[in-house]
Amino acid sequence: MNQHIKKVYVPMTETAFLILLCLRKPNHGYGIVQMVEKMTDGAIRLTPGTMYGSLSKMEKDNIIRFIREEDKRKIYQITDLGLEVLQFERKRIERLYKIVQEEM
Amino acid sequence: MEVKKQFKWFTIFEYEKEQDYLQEMHKSDWKFVKVTGLGMYYFEKCLPKDVVYQLDYNKDGLAPKDEYLKMFDDCGWEYIQDYFGYSYFRKVVSDNGIAEEIFCDDESRLQMMQRLLKGRMLPLLIIFFLVLLPQFLISLFDTHNYFIAAFAGGVLTMYIMISAIFFVKYSQYKSSGK
Numbered sequence: 001m002n003q004h005i006k007k008v009y010v011p012m013t014e015t016a017f018l019i020l021l022c023l024r025k026p027n028h029g030y031g032i033v034q035m036v037e038k039m040t041d042g043a044i045r046l047t048p049g050t051m052y053g054s055l056s057k058m059e060k061d062n063i064i065r066f067i068r069e070e071d072k073r074k075i076y077q078i079t080d081l082g083l084e085v086l087q088f089e090r091k092r093i094e095r096l097y098k099i100v101q102e103e104m
Numbered sequence: 105m106e107v108k109k110q111f112k113w114f115t116i117f118e119y120e121k122e123q124d125y126l127q128e129m130h131k132s133d134w135k136f137v138k139v140t141g142l143g144m145y146y147f148e149k150c151l152p153k154d155v156v157y158q159l160d161y162n163k164d165g166l167a168p169k170d171e172y173l174k175m176f177d178d179c180g181w182e183y184i185q186d187y188f189g190y191s192y193f194r195k196v197v198s199d200n201g202i203a204e205e206i207f208c209d210d211e212s213r214l215q216m217m218q219r220l221l222k223g224r225m226l227p228l229l230i231i232f233f234l235v236l237l238p239q240f241l242i243s244l245f246d247t248h249n250y251f252i253a254a255f256a257g258g259v260l261t262m263y264i265m266i267s268a269i270f271f272v273k274y275s276q277y278k279s280s281g282k
Contacts, residue, residue: 013211029178030174030175046208048175049158049160049207050208052175053212053216069171071174073171073174074171
């Protein structure tokens, strides 16, 4: 994990976190929107402008990769680097969660 | 069908104003059809409706257009047209009154501004330093053509003001982000 990746994705936005989480299995942008809506009981609805921008940026940063196109939808999947970043973020959140439980 | 033309000028950074303008028009029963030339807006008579208009500036989206538009279409946004690098979208405000936007976090709003900066601001900056500024100084101190000096000066001032407003907005987003 280089400096650029650390700077941009540690910590990462909620949007980036959810996208990475969903892309452990191949999926397209709209599929991710639907998955997130289901996972969060409708609390988080990702939007197309944000989604499109995030996916392009994450592909450029090599934390997800383009697999194929299906019916004009680009399908992506997380890369090894992406998984590493996601694990890193998970540990960070777990640490915070532990602290808040002890403190409150 | 009854149509209406209205000339309106928005600077490249006033996309929020433009969105509000189109939404207001739709609310007062004029549905946006297209914009052409230097800012001629065409509307057609419709039933008044609360419709959100959104502009995206994404050069990426202009090239592999299909999958870009597909994503917006999947999410229920109607694509209207492209104009000066912007893509125009609209969506009816749902019954529960929640007006959706095409961006859902400040990070991505900021990224759109950055694309705008790169795509629009930098080319303008080059014109600014290579043409306008020398022209202003030459007319003022060398040829003493005050008419041209005033004109170049005016354009310069406008440019600086627009940039300043944009940078303030940009830094506000930046500091409210992560």
